[in-house]
Amino acid sequence: MPSDHAKRRQKLQKLLSREKLDALLVTSFTNVTYLTGFTGDDSYLIVTPDDAVLVTDPRYTEQLEGECPDLALHVRDPGVKMTPATAEALRGVGAERVGFEEDSLTVGSLNRLTEELKGVDLVGVSSAVESLRLVKDRSEIAAIRHAAELARRAFDVVRAAWTPGAAERDLARELEYQARRFGGARLSFAAIVAAGPRSALPHATPTSAKVGDHDFTLIDWGVFAPLYASDLTRMVLHGAPSKKFERVYNTVLEAQLAGIEAIRPGAVCQDVDRAARDVIEKAGYGKKFGHGLGHGLGLEVHEGPRLGRNQETELRPGMVVTVEPGVYLPGWGGVRIEDDVLVTKSGHELLSDVPKRLEDCRI
Ligand code: GLY
Numbered sequence: 431m432p433s434d435h436a437k438r439r440q441k442l443q444k445l446l447s448r449e450k451l452d453a454l455l456v457t458s459f460t461n462v463t464y465l466t467g468f469t470g471d472d473s474y475l476i477v478t479p480d481d482a483v484l485v486t487d488p489r490y491t492e493q494l495e496g497e498c499p500d501l502a503l504h505v506r507d508p509g510v511k512m513t514p515a516t517a518e519a520l521r522g523v524g525a526e527r528v529g530f531e532e533d534s535l536t537v538g539s540l541n542r543l544t545e546e547l548k549g550v551d552l553v554g555v556s557s558a559v560e561s562l563r564l565v566k567d568r569s570e571i572a573a574i575r576h577a578a579e580l581a582r583r584a585f586d587v588v589r590a591a592w593t594p595g596a597a598e599r600d601l602a603r604e605l606e607y608q609a610r611r612f613g614g615a616r617l618s619f620a621a622i623v624a625a626g627p628r629s630a631l632p633h634a635t636p637t638s639a640k641v642g643d644h645d646f647t648l649i650d651w652g653v654f655a656p657l658y659a660s661d662l663t664r665m666v667l668h669g670a671p672s673k674k675f676e677r678v679y680n681t682v683l684e685a686q687l688a689g690i691e692a693i694r695p696g697a698v699c700q701d702v703d704r705a706a707r708d709v710i711e712k713a714g715y716g717k718k719f720g721h722g723l724g725h726g727l728g729l730e731v732h733e734g735p736r737l738g739r740n741q742e743t744e745l746r747p748g749m750v751v752t753v754e755p756g757v758y759l760p761g762w763g764g765v766r767i768e769d770d771v772l773v774t775k776s777g778h779e780l781l782s783d784v785p786k787r788l789e790d791c792r793i
């Protein structure tokens with residue numbers, strides 16, 4: 431039985447034949463991990479129509495024996511730079527028409543490679559591996575589910591120990607500590623903990639501001655566990671909600687539920703965004719929701735497909751997206767609610783599980 435990684439390489443190899451490429455040079459380390467299971471970096475994968483070879487260096491040979499023992503290696507001498515080593519490996523497989531990942535390879539590396547590989551046709555390729563990554567297999571879905579579970583556990587601890595005197599950055603640090611304590615490798619991104627007016631900044635950096643000095647706090651966090659990401663946002667409310675908070679929160683929650691409800695195979699990404707955006711526009715906050723509804727989630731915390739305007743991708747079973755509408759009112763604050771959602775054969779399934787009714791926000 432081929433491994434999940436071998437199956438992914440086989441799919442890519444079919445794509446190579448269609449594009450009449452003798453090889454694809456995979457330089458995105460994330461894509462290399464997706465295709466091989468190798469979790470190190472500084473290594474490129476050359477995929478040919480019926481084989482694959484990893485250009486790597488001696489720091490990784492022992493790790494590679496453990497992570498992908500069947501993979502062919504081209505181990506460069508520490509004195510040989512990456513480009514000549516890659517060129518040598520490409521010459522070794524006799525490739526004359528070579529695709530390269532144009533969204534990953536730097537201009538400098540391409541120039542050096544062109545210089546080394548005179549007579550070889552180098553063809554820019556966009557999103558070949560990323561198009562495969564859109565649809566997750568069973569092991570990937572399990573990994574994202576686990577990442578969402580670790581995010582919940584970290585949040586539960588932080589919430590239980592919540593004190594008004596805590597600074598935004600203390601809470602961000604505690605989230606990270608708890609996520610790691612439960613087995614996460616790291617946070618998916620630097621946690622956003624933003625109290626009161628700072629929550630109007632969708633990507634606020636935590637400060638020394640004390641959460642208890644404000645009516646509410648926005649927390650946006652996620653966990654890599656170990657390779658796949660989760661991404662959630664919840665609000666914490668200090669005391670009873672004001673009428674304004676109640677109105678904004680309920681609008682965002684209704685929008686999020688409408689977005690989630692629209693997720694099913696065949697749904698077009700821009701229509702899912704529209705379903706949520708309609709709710710916010712009807713409430714009069716359309717101009718205050720200045721980002722897309724969500725994004726794919728996997729080996730990267732932001733990947734395809736995108737839920738947003740002009741996004742014509744159709745959802746397919748196995749895709750995983752965030753649904754995260756928000757309303758941001760400068761000077762007052764912002765409300766965002768975010769969950770991770772799997773597209774199933776019959777509709778959708780929530781992978782994240784943190785309570786989000788208005789009354790659940792109260793500390
Ligand atoms: N959850 C924040 C973001 O996706 O950018």
Ligand code: MN
Binds near residue numbers: 754
């Ligand atoms: Mn997100």
